[in-house]
Amino acid sequence: MRGKSPKLFADGFTFLEAPKWRDGHLWLSDVLDHKVYSLTADGKPSNCLEIPNRPAGLNFLSDGTLIMVSAKDRKLLQFDGSSISEYADLSGSTEWWLNDFAVDPLDRIYIGDFGYDLFGNEPSRVTRLHRVDPDASVTAVADELDFPNGSVVINGGRTLIVAETWKARISAFDIDAQGNLGNRRLFADLKGRQPDGICADESGAIWAGIFNTGEFVRVLDGGAVTDSFKFNGSAISCTLGGESGRRLFMTAFLGTNAEMAEGRRKSAVFYADL
Template sequence: MRTHQPALFAEDFVFLEAPHWRDSRLWVSDVFDHTVYTLDSTGSRKKVCSVPHRPSGLGFLPDGTPIVVSSKDRRLMKIVGDSIVEYADLSGFASGDVNDFAVDSQGRIYVGNFGYDYDAGELRAATALHRVDPDGTISIAATELDFPNGSVIIDHGRTLIVAETWVGRLTAFDIDEQGMLSNRRVFADLGERQPDGICADADGAIWVGCFNTGEFVRVLDGGAITDVIQLEGHAISCTLGGEDGCRLFCTSYRGTLDELVARKRNSVIHVVEVDVPASPASGG
């Protein structure tokens, strides 16, 4: 098992989710600062837009249009310049705050939600993964998921991987030509590690931010862990990018949960040079 020494890339954020590399820039959602940013290769940031109801998952349609989750009001928003426009209203479908998503090559979006009111302290409940089609149709793609979180599509569009945070596993589905999911199976059992955001590399391995342990791990189908990055605090999410696709950008919260509740600006981005580049189908 390999270990890596991360380098600090940028700091002074509140809580960074859903990093994605696109057009030589790193895109991130600062959930509790209600802002989407881009950063250049030196770590210099630029505000893209505000998302009043908490930005979370980020991704891009096949034509390059950026989509961001508006979590608390359970919508997907299209980013147009420095503004947001509703793309899909999931408030009548999702049973909790909308979270992360993955986009396939046809523009279908597979999006998860908490499943219950986490902020109000409700009891955990299983929930559905929804699919938003390019024509606006919203349907249930899968059921009985336990806090579906980070998502990524691998195998040239044939497999969807979803992190189920509270049960410590990555779950895989086959995707058919119509976008239907089947053959649900465990991609990796992470034990006590709680997976948050994920990304894929060109070999089909998944990099996972493990929130409770502060680790980013690279895991293979079946659960073998090949690489570990240990950070201070709580690991959140990651993406592969850079000019060669071999820079792993890792977002974390370098503080306590009480400090997060107080909105202390302890969220940071680290970067690690890795050997295997981003998967072309991973959205990174």
């Protein structure tokens, strides 16, 4: 973004994913360290939750309950401010690790899974999106997605946006009154840029972390890229927050893939005021 340079917010992590801002704190999953952190507005740790089966996506329900992915056992966990408990079990509906998710204004959760054994070097396969309703029931709502990753609900709860990492594209769905998905369409062809985590600004434009190029890009419906930030490493995920709601928090891994696999603490979160 012209005239803007990201500033360091906090570092010393292994792989920061799924940042979310809530009530003056930034919440993040440190995936490879099996922890979920909250950081104060000046970047200091204020909470540390142990998630033994690998945290991934996280987000908040309308009442402030924190929902976290427990990827390996394919469950959603909830944190009420004092204790962690199970929110929903997707192990009977999915075969592979859970990934990221979005929450709509009625607290319906839209979540994807890997679709194949990523770490066993299997060929990639398409998979489904599931909806988890507030009663914890699980319903398949879309199929044929290629590694659904970061997602966000926009347009007052009427549209779901999903990053399909390996296809280097962002897809959109209409959400009907019952929470069903329809009218699937291409939001953006990113032309080789592989999107990981995403967020939306007030205009409905999408900020996406591009894992393979180290960029964070702002992309419009139709695919035009208007702004970008570049890191020397892997760009992972992002969210908007801060006191103004216009501070873009960006998580990145500032090292090689080999160092990432070794668990080196080279992941950090940066910010830029837009």
